[in-house]
Amino acid sequence: xxxxxxxxxxxxxxxxxxxxxxxxxxxxxxxxxxxxxxxxxxxxxxxxxxxxxxxxxxxxxxxxxxxxxxxxxxxxxxxxxxxxxxxxxxxxxxxxxxxxxxxxxxxxxxxxxxxxxxxxxxxxxxxxxxxxxxxxxxxxxxxxxxxxxxxxxxxxxxxxxxxxxxxxxxxxxxxxxxxxxxxxxxxxxxxxxxxxxxxxxxxxxxxxxxxxxxxxxxxxxxxxxxxxxx
Numbered sequence: 001x002x003x004x005x006x007x008x009x010x011x012x013x014x015x016x017x018x019x020x021x022x023x024x025x026x027x028x029x030x031x032x033x034x035x036x037x038x039x040x041x042x043x044x045x046x047x048x049x050x051x052x053x054x055x056x057x058x059x060x061x062x063x064x065x066x067x068x069x070x071x072x073x074x075x076x077x078x079x080x081x082x083x084x085x086x087x088x089x090x091x092x093x094x095x096x097x098x099x100x101x102x103x104x105x106x107x108x109x110x111x112x113x114x115x116x117x118x119x120x121x122x123x124x125x126x127x128x129x130x131x132x133x134x135x136x137x138x139x140x141x142x143x144x145x146x147x148x149x150x151x152x153x154x155x156x157x158x159x160x161x162x163x164x165x166x167x168x169x170x171x172x173x174x175x176x177x178x179x180x181x182x183x184x185x186x187x188x189x190x191x192x193x194x195x196x197x198x199x200x201x202x203x204x205x206x207x208x209x210x211x212x213x214x215x216x217x218x219x220x221x222x223x224x225x226x227x228x229x230x
Contacts, residue, residue, distance in 0.1 A: 019202045021048055021172065024195035030064060031073075031180050033188045036151065038074070038181030041191065048172040050200035055167045056110040057086060057143075058195040061180070062136075063103040067187025070137060071099020074150040075180045082167035088144040089183065090119050091129060093156040098184060100129075104136035108197075111164040115142045120156065150183055172198045 023045060031039045057077060062068075075087040086109055091100030100122055107118065116124040118141035123129055145160025178194050 019050075019200055021045075021198045021200065022195065023198070024058070024193060026193050027191045028193075029191050031061070031182045031189045031191055033068075033182050034185035036181050036183060038179055039191055040177055040179045041194070042175055042177045044175055045173050045196065045198070048198065048200060050172065050202075051169050052167050052172050052198060052200060054112055054199040055164045056108055056112075056197040057164070058108050058193070058197070059086065060106045060192040060194065061104060062190050062192050064188040064190050066103075068103050068182070068189040069098070069100065069184070069187065070102045070105055072182045072184040072186075073180065073189065074183055075178065077176065077178055079167060079176045080170050080174060082170050084162045084164055084166055085144050085147050087118065087180075088146045088148065088154050088158075089150050090144070091122060092150075092154055093129065096129070100132075102133045102137060103187070103189075106136055106138050108140045109143045109164070110140050111142050111145075113140065115140045117142050117144065117160070119144045119146065150181070172200055 023043075025041070025043050027041050029039055029041070059075065061070075061073065070087075071089055071091045073087045074089060075085075077084050077086055089099045092098070102122075109118065118137075120129070121137055121141060122131060122133070125133065143160075143163060145162045146154050146158040147161040148154040148158045176196065178191075180191050182189050
């Protein structure tokens with residue numbers, strides 16, 4: 001009887017390439033309504049060796065009372081020389097300068113999986129800018145990326161000029177600053193939480209250990225006595 005070869009070697013080989021750190025920050029602070037000064041939340045990622053290979057961002061924003069619209073929101077993330085526009089007045093266009101009137105979001109922003117842009121999420125979900133969601137926005141989306149004035153310039157024709165790739169190659173540890181502003185009066189929003197999914201190379205000794213396990217496994221397979229009926 002033949003013994004099936006397990007996937008141990010393949011898994012070990014893959015795991016030695018990258019490791020992922022997940023950090024989540026509970027904030028629970030109101031975002032000043034109709035105020036471009038907004039809310040800045042700075043957090044420190046402690047010792048995390050290696051430089052960033054990939055980065056995703058989670059973002060949770062809720063409404064405090066009626067009139068807190070996703071279309072009011074502008075959000076950025078900054079770390080060392082890296083900068084990205086996460087939100088920039090989703091749904092704002094020439095025939096609707098207020099943007100989408102949906103309230104609340106709990107999303108993951110990932111530019112590496114060809115996710116649809118958060119700037120036009122109604123069009124993706126409902127096929128129409130004018131059809132509301134009826135609940136919070138969830139799911140995985142690509143960042144807005146449009147580095148344009150959220151009060152005056154940004155429209156549907158504005159092109160993305162920033163992305164999460166701006167953080168690739170930077171050290172993961174250090175200060176990270178999330179900035180969120182609510183640009184129109186009418187309802188207060190609250191920054192509930194945000195987080196980072198940081199992918200870095202595994203330390204060299206981890207890769208060496210995984211490779212050693214793989215080699216020893218193959219040697220054992222070659223040297224083990226044959227089994228089964230003769």
